[in-house]
Amino acid sequence: MSLLEVRDLRVSFDIQGGRVEAVKGVGFKVEPGEVVALVGESGSGKSVIAQSILRILPRNASIDSGQILFNDPANPDGDPVDIAVLHAKDPFLLKLRGGRISMVFQEPMTALSPIHTIGNQVEEALVLHQKRTNEEAKSDTEEILRLVGFPDPSRGYEMYSFELSGGLRQRAVIAMALICNPAMVIADEPTTALDVTVQAQILGLMKDLQKKFNTSILLITHDLGVVANMADRVVVIYHGEIMEAGTAKEIFKNPRHDYLKALMAAVPHFDMKPGERLVSLRQMDETQDKQNIEKLATRFHSEEVDDKTRPHLEVKNLRKEFTLSKGSWFGGESARKLIAVDDVSFEIKRGECLGLVGESGSGKTTVSKLIMRALEPTSGEVLLNTAKGEVDVLNLAGEELMEFRRRVQMIFQDPFSSLNPRMTVQNILREPFAIHGIGDPDSQQKDIVDLMTLVGLDPRYLNRYPHSFSGGQRQRVGIARALALHPDLMICDEPVSALDVSVQAQILNLLNDLRSELGLTSLFISHNLAVVNYVAERIAVMCQGKLVEIASREQIFANPRHPYTQSLLAAVPYPDIDRLLDFEKVKFSSSHASDDWGGAFSVSQGGKLTRVEVDEGHFVLANENSDIRELSA
Amino acid sequence: MLGYIVKRFFYMIPTLVLTSMLVFFLIELPPGDYFESYVNELIAAGETIDPKQIEFLRTEYGFDRPVWERYWIWATGMLVGDFGYSFEYELPVREVIGDRLIFTIIVTFFTIIFTWLIAFPIGIYSATHQYSWGDYGLTFLGLLGLATPNFLLALIMMYLANQWFGTAIGGLMDPEFVDKPFSVAKFLSVMEHLWIPVIVIGTSGTAAMIRRVRANLLDELRKPYVTTARAKGVPEFKGLMKYPFRMSLNFFIADIGSVLPQVISGAEIVAIVLSLETTGPLLIQALQSQDMYLAGSFLMLLAFLTVIGVLISDIALGFLDPRIRLQGGVSR
Numbered sequence: 001m002s003l004l005e006v007r008d009l010r011v012s013f014d015i016q017g018g019r020v021e022a023v024k025g026v027g028f029k030v031e032p033g034e035v036v037a038l039v040g041e042s043g044s045g046k047s048v049i050a051q052s053i054l055r056i057l058p059r060n061a062s063i064d065s066g067q068i069l070f071n072d073p074a075n076p077d078g079d080p081v082d083i084a085v086l087h088a089k090d091p092f093l094l095k096l097r098g099g100r101i102s103m104v105f106q107e108p109m110t111a112l113s114p115i116h117t118i119g120n121q122v123e124e125a126l127v128l129h130q131k132r133t134n135e136e137a138k139s140d141t142e143e144i145l146r147l148v149g150f151p152d153p154s155r156g157y158e159m160y161s162f163e164l165s166g167g168l169r170q171r172a173v174i175a176m177a178l179i180c181n182p183a184m185v186i187a188d189e190p191t192t193a194l195d196v197t198v199q200a201q202i203l204g205l206m207k208d209l210q211k212k213f214n215t216s217i218l219l220i221t222h223d224l225g226v227v228a229n230m231a232d233r234v235v236v237i238y239h240g241e242i243m244e245a246g247t248a249k250e251i252f253k254n255p256r257h258d259y260l261k262a263l264m265a266a267v268p269h270f271d272m273k274p275g276e277r278l279v280s281l282r283q284m285d286e287t288q289d290k291q292n293i294e295k296l297a298t299r300f301h302s303e304e305v306d307d308k309t310r311p312h313l314e315v316k317n318l319r320k321e322f323t324l325s326k327g328s329w330f331g332g333e334s335a336r337k338l339i340a341v342d343d344v345s346f347e348i349k350r351g352e353c354l355g356l357v358g359e360s361g362s363g364k365t366t367v368s369k370l371i372m373r374a375l376e377p378t379s380g381e382v383l384l385n386t387a388k389g390e391v392d393v394l395n396l397a398g399e400e401l402m403e404f405r406r407r408v409q410m411i412f413q414d415p416f417s418s419l420n421p422r423m424t425v426q427n428i429l430r431e432p433f434a435i436h437g438i439g440d441p442d443s444q445q446k447d448i449v450d451l452m453t454l455v456g457l458d459p460r461y462l463n464r465y466p467h468s469f470s471g472g473q474r475q476r477v478g479i480a481r482a483l484a485l486h487p488d489l490m491i492c493d494e495p496v497s498a499l500d501v502s503v504q505a506q507i508l509n510l511l512n513d514l515r516s517e518l519g520l521t522s523l524f525i526s527h528n529l530a531v532v533n534y535v536a537e538r539i540a541v542m543c544q545g546k547l548v549e550i551a552s553r554e555q556i557f558a559n560p561r562h563p564y565t566q567s568l569l570a571a572v573p574y575p576d577i578d579r580l581l582d583f584e585k586v587k588f589s590s591s592h593a594s595d596d597w598g599g600a601f602s603v604s605q606g607g608k609l610t611r612v613e614v615d616e617g618h619f620v621l622a623n624e625n626s627d628i629r630e631l632s633a
Numbered sequence: 634m635l636g637y638i639v640k641r642f643f644y645m646i647p648t649l650v651l652t653s654m655l656v657f658f659l660i661e662l663p664p665g666d667y668f669e670s671y672v673n674e675l676i677a678a679g680e681t682i683d684p685k686q687i688e689f690l691r692t693e694y695g696f697d698r699p700v701w702e703r704y705w706i707w708a709t710g711m712l713v714g715d716f717g718y719s720f721e722y723e724l725p726v727r728e729v730i731g732d733r734l735i736f737t738i739i740v741t742f743f744t745i746i747f748t749w750l751i752a753f754p755i756g757i758y759s760a761t762h763q764y765s766w767g768d769y770g771l772t773f774l775g776l777l778g779l780a781t782p783n784f785l786l787a788l789i790m791m792y793l794a795n796q797w798f799g800t801a802i803g804g805l806m807d808p809e810f811v812d813k814p815f816s817v818a819k820f821l822s823v824m825e826h827l828w829i830p831v832i833v834i835g836t837s838g839t840a841a842m843i844r845r846v847r848a849n850l851l852d853e854l855r856k857p858y859v860t861t862a863r864a865k866g867v868p869e870f871k872g873l874m875k876y877p878f879r880m881s882l883n884f885f886i887a888d889i890g891s892v893l894p895q896v897i898s899g900a901e902i903v904a905i906v907l908s909l910e911t912t913g914p915l916l917i918q919a920l921q922s923q924d925m926y927l928a929g930s931f932l933m934l935l936a937f938l939t940v941i942g943v944l945i946s947d948i949a950l951g952f953l954d955p956r957i958r959l960q961g962g963v964s965r
Contacts, residue, residue: 056863098866105864110857113876115954125865160955176865 001071001080002029003183003216004053004101009066009084011048011057022048024240025066030184032073033214037231037248039221039263041500045240046220050186053218054097055083072100073183099129102177106189108169112161118145119157122176129180141179148175149205166360167198171205178209184216191226195359195527197586200571203229204583222501224267225573228252229581236260252577266505267575268534270557278534280505289456289510296454297517302488303387303407304519310385311347312521313371313489318344318380320366340366341377342545345611348489348521350385355536355553356525357568363545364525368491371523372408373401384408384489406436409482411511413494415474419466425452425477426462432484451480456510472503479510483518490515490522496531508534529572533557538617541565546609548601551618561620563597600626634951634958641947645940652936653711657704660925660932666696667720667923694718707926711933717926721919726930730912734934736805737911739823740830745892747835748842756846757878760854771843779840787833787906794829805830805910833903849884853877879953886950890943894935 011023023045030036040046051057053068068083086093102125105111112121123141126132132140138157145153148171161169170190177185187206191199203226210217219230227234227248234251236244236259244257255261265279320341341363348354358364369375371382373393382393386407396404412418419428429448433439439447452459455476466474475495482490492511496504512535515522526532532539533553540550541564549562560566571586600622601609607625614620668687675682695703707717716726755775759768794800804811806822813819853859854877862872904913912931919928951958 054864056860094866094868096866097864103861103864105857105861107857111861113858113861113880114956115880116875117955121861124862124867128866160959162956163959173861176861 002069003032003034003071003073004030004218005067005069005080006049006053007067007069009049009052009068010064011045011052011061012064013058014060014062021064022061022240023052026237026240026242027066028235028242028245030216030218032183032216033210034232035210035217035219035230037219037221037227037234038237039224039227039234040237041222041263041502043239044237046237047188048240049237050103050188050218050220053083053186054101054103055086055088055093056097070096070101074100095129098125098182099180100182101184101186102180102182104170104173104177104185104187104190107193108166108173109161109193111173112169114160114162116160117157118159118161118164118172122157122172122179125176126179141175144175144179145172147209148172148178149201150175165198166194167201170194170198170202174202174206174209178213178215181213182215184218185210186218186220188220189222190219192221192223196529197359197567197571199226200573200581200583200586203573203581204586206230207583223573224264224575228575228577229573236263248577252575263501264575266502268505268508268530269575270530270533270572272534278505278509280502280509289506290513292453292456293510293513293517296450299450300454300483300486300518302486302519302521305350305385305387310350312350312352312385313348313523314381314383314385315347315367315371316345316381316383318367318370318382319378320363320370320375321378339545341370344380344542344545344547346540346547346550348523350521351515351519352538353515353522353524353536355532355539356523356542357527357529357532357539358542359527359568361544362542364542365493366545367542368410368493368523368525372410372491373404386488402436406485407487408489408491409485409487411475411478411482411490411492411495414498415471415478416466416498418478419474421466424463424465425457425469428466428477429462429481429484432481436485438485447484451484454483454514455480470503471499472506475499475503475507476510479507479514483514488521490520491525492522493525494527495524497526497528504531511535529568541568546621548621549619551615555615555618559615559618561614561618562622563601637951637958638948641944645944648940649937650708652940653708653933654704656929656932656936657700657707660923660929661700663923665923667925668696670923671720694720707929711930716930719919719924719927721922721924721927726927729915729927730931730934733910733912733915736823736909737913740805740827740834740909740911741893743827743831744835744838747831748838751835751839752842752846756843757850757873759843759847760850761873763851768847772847775840775843777840778836781836783833783837783903784906786836787829787903790829790833791907798825800825800829804908811910830903830907830909833907845884846881849881850877853880856880883950883954886946886953889946889949890939893938893942 005027006029007027009023009026010021012019012021026045026049028036028038038046038049048057048061051061052063057063063084066084069080070083071080072078081092083093083096112118119138119141122144123132123137126140127137142153142157145156150156150168150171156164156168156172161172164172170193174190177187190206191202194202206217207230209215217230219227221227231248233247234245235242236251236257238259243259244251244255251260255264262279268278318341319339322338322340344363344367346354356364356367366375370377370380371393373396377394380394384391384393384404384407391400391404393404423431426448429451430444433444433447438444448462449459452462457473457476457480461469466477469477478495495511496507499507508531511522514520524532524535536553538550538552539556541548541556541562543564549556549560549565556565557569560569567586570582573581601620602623607623609621610624611619612622612626668691672682672687691697695706710717714727716730718724719726719729722729755771759771762768805826806819807826810816810819810822856877859872859877862876863869867875903909904911905917908914912934916928916931918924919931
C-alpha cells in the first residue's frame with residue numbers, strides 16, 4: 001500500500017471576482033522510503049499540492065474535490081485517512097503536521113523566526129507530538145542538530161537564525177522536519193536559495209538522512225539537476241496538470257511529453273557545443289526577437305573604435321573595505337573592517353563577455369558597483385578605453401562622469417524591484433534621455449518605440465505599469481532601459497536568476513543576440529556556472545573578495561586549477577542520471593574552507609598570494625613560493 | 634546587555650542638556666518677562682506700582698543677569714531638585730507641580746492600560762479575520778471613536794455620569810477631598826471619577842492603536858515562519874501568540890517613548906473641560922502668563938519623560954529581540 005496517494009486533486013483560489021483553478025485533477029503516489037520529485041515552473045501548482053497535503057493552504061484557497069489518502073506505517077492496521085476531507089480543525093491534522101508529515105521550506109532565513117532560538121524552534125514539534133521532559137527534549141534536539149551537521153550542537157541550540165550561515169539555517173530547518181521521525185518529508189525547493197556548494201552538501205545530507213530513517217521525501221523543485229540527483233520517481237507538472245510521470249530513469253532517458261523535452265532543452269548545460277542555442281519554450285518569440293534586433297542594430301550600435309587591440313575595460317588592483325561597526329561616541333571598541341574586494345584585477349576586450357562567478361558574499365556585485373562608480377574603492381584603478389582615448393574612471397567628475405554614466409549601463413537581478421512601480425514603461429524608458437538631455441520629445445518617443453521593438457515588446461504596452469508585465473517582460477524593459485543611451489559596456493548582475501527556466505532561455509538568447517549585433521562589451525555576473533558557460537567567452541572566479549582563477553571558458557571547464565573552482569564545478573548538479581554528484585567529495589568543501597586549499601593556494605605556510613599563469617591566458621591565484629608543476633597537478 | 638544599557642544611559646545626558654537649552658531659549662523668545670506682563674496687568678486694572686519694587690524683584694530673581702548665567706542657575710538647580718520659583722503661584726515650582734503630577738501619572742497609566750486592553754484583542758481579531766464583517770464593524774466603531782472630538786465626548790460623558798451615577802461633575806475627586814491628605818475615601822473618590830477621563834482620552838488613541846495592531850500583525854501573518862509553525866502542528870492560537878503576535882509587539886514597545894508625553898500633553902483640552910487637576914491646564918496657563926520657571930520646568934519634565942520612555946522601550950526591545958541585543962557582532 002502506498003504511503004500517500006493523491007487522487008484527482010482539484011484546488012482553486014478565490015481571486016477578486018472569480019475562482020482560479022490552480023490544481024486540475026492531479027494524481028500520484030508516494031511509496032514508503034521513496035523520493036518523488038514534483039517538477040514544474042513557478043505557477044505550476046506544485047507548492048499548492050504540498051500545502052494541500054498538510055492542509056496549510058492560504059485562506060482564499062480551497063480543495064474542491066479529490067482525495068489525499070495517507071497510510072501511516074506506524075499504524076499498519078488502520079484504514080487510510082483522507083486528508084482532503086478532514087475538517088480544518090480536526091485534531092488529527094495537528095498530529096499529522098510535523099508529527100507524521102513535515103516540511104522543509106525554501107527560504108531558511110524567513111522560515112525561521114528571528115526572535116526564537118534554534119533549539120526552541122526545533123524542539124517545538126517534539127514537545128507538541130511526543131511527551132518529553134525539558135531535559136529529554138533538549139538532548140534529543142542536540143542529537144538531531146548533530147546529525148544534520150551542526151559543528152557544536154549545544155551552542156547551536158542557543159543560537160538565533162540570523163547568527164547562522166544560510167547552509168546551517170537550512171540544516172536547522174531539516175532538523176526541525178526530522179525530529180519527530182515522520183513518515184514523509186515534503187521539501188519545497190529546499191536548496192533554491194542556497195549557493196551551489198552548499199546546495200550539494202544539503203542534498204547529500206538529505207539523501208543520507210532519508211536512507212537512515214527510511215523517510216519518504218516529496219521533493220518540489222524546478223531544477224532538473226536536483227531532480228536527477230535525488231529522485232527515484234518524477235512527476236512533471238505544468239499549469240496544474242500532470243504532463244508526465246515515471247521513474248527518474250524513464251524521465252531522463254526517454255522524455256515523451258513535449259513540455260518535458262522543451263524544459264530540458266531550455267536549461268543551459270556544460271556540454272553545449274560552441275554556437276549552440278538554448279531552445280526557449282516559445283519558439284515564435286525567438287525568431288521575432290532576432291529579426292527585430294537585426295533591423296534596429298545600426299540605430300543602437302555602440303561606438304566604433306579604431307584601436308581594437310587594447311582592452312575595453314581594465315581593472316587593476318581594486319580593493320574595497322567596509323567598516324562594520326563604527327566606534328561609539330565614547331570610544332570603546334575600534335572599527336572592524338571587512339575586505340569585500342581584495343586586490344582584484346582583470347580586463348575585458350572590446351566586444352567580449354566576461355563572466356564573473358562566485359557564491360553569495362564573494363564580492364562580485366561589489367566589483368560591479370565599484371566599476372559603475374556607485375561605491376568608492378579603497379584603492380585601485382579602473383580604466384575605460386574609448387574613441388577619445390583612455391578614461392581614468394575613478395577620477396572622473398562633472399561632465400566627464402555624466403558621459404561615463406552614459407557609456408556604462410547595468411541590468412539588474414530583480415525585475416520586480418528594479419523598476420519603479422509608479423512609473424509607466426514609457427516614463428521608465430524616457431528617464432535616461434531626460435537625465436542626459438538627449439533629443440526632443442519627438443525623437444525620444446521614436447527611440448522609445450524602437451527600444452521596445454528591439455527587446456521584443458509591443459510598443460502598444462508603453463502606457464502600462466510594470467506590475468502588468470510578467471517577470472520576463474519586466475526584465476526586457478530593464479534591458480531596454482539599459483540600451484537607451486547606446487552604451488558600450490553593459491554590466492549584467494544576475495539578470496536571469498529570478499526567472500523561470502523557460503523565460504531564462506529567452507532572456508539569455510536575447511542578451512546574446514543584442515551583444516553580438518550591437519557590439520557590446522559585457523560583464524556578466526552570476527552564481528550559476530551553466531549560465532555563465534552559455535554567455536561568457538572568458539570566466540573569472542571570485543571567492544572571499546579575491547579573484548582566484550581567470551581563463552577562457554574552455555580552459556575553466558576542461559582544466560580548473562584552483563581548488564575552489566574545482567569544488568564549484570564538482571557541486572553543480574547535472575540534469576543527467578549518469579553523472580550524479582559525488583556527495584562524499586562535496587561534503588567538506590565550502591567557500592569558507594580556504595585552509596583546505598593546500599599549501600600552494602594558501603598562505604598558511606608563509607609567503608604571499610600572487611597571480612600565476614599556468615597556461616596561455618589562464619591565471620590562478622597561488623602562493624608565490626609554489627611550484628608551477630604543483631599547480632598543474 | 635549590561636554594556637548596552639549603560640551606553641544608552643550615557644546617551645541620555647547630551648540629549649537632556651540640549652533639550653534644556655532649547656526649552657530655555659524658547660521660553661526666553663517672547664518679548665518681555667513675567668514682571669512686564671504683571672505690570673501691564675496692574676496698569677490695565679488701574680493700579681499703580683512702584684518701578685523700584687519691580688526692579689528689586691528683577692534683581693532678586695536674577696533677571697538682570699545675562700541669559701547664559703540664568704540658564705546655568707536654572708539648569709544646575711534642577712539637578713538638585715530646585716526647579717525655580719513660580720511667580721504666579723508664589724510657590725516653588727516643585728510644590729505647584731507635585732500633586733498634579735501624581736494625578737497625571739494615574740490618569741495616564743490607566744489610559745494606556747485601557748487603550749491596550751481594548752485595542753489588542755480587537756486588533757488581533759481584525760487581523761486574523763481580515764475583510765470579514767467583524768473586521769469591518771470593529772474598524773467602523775474605532776474610526777467613530779477617532780472622529781469624535783474629545784471635548785464633545787467629555788461633555789457627554791460628564792452629563793451621563795451625573796445622570797446615571799450621580800457623580801459630581803468635573804474634577805478628579807469629589808469637592809470635599811480637594812487639598813485633603815490622602816485617605817482611602819479620597820482614593821475611592823478618585824477611582825469613581827477616573828473612568829470618564831480615561832475613556833475620553835483613551836478612545837481616540839484606541840482607534841489608532843487598533844489600526845496599527847491590525848496592520849502590523851497582518852504584515853507578520855504573511856511571513857513564512859507562520860507557515861513553518863503551522864506545518865509543525867502548532868495549534869492555531871498558540872502559534873499566533875508565540876510567533877506573529879510576539880513579533881508585532883516590537884512596534885508597540887518602540888512606541889512607549891512617544892506614548893508617555895503624548896498622553897500627558899494631548900489631554901490638555903479634555904483636562905480643562907473636565908477641570909481635571911492634572912498638569913495639562915497648568916502648562917497652558919504658565920505659558921500664557923510667562924511664568925517662565927514653571928513652564929520651563931514643565932517642558933523639561935515632558936522631555937525627561939520622553940527620554941525615559943525611549944530608554945525603557947530600547948531596553949525592553951533589547952530583552953525581547955535578540956536581533957537588537959546581538960547587533961554588530963556583540964558577543965553574548
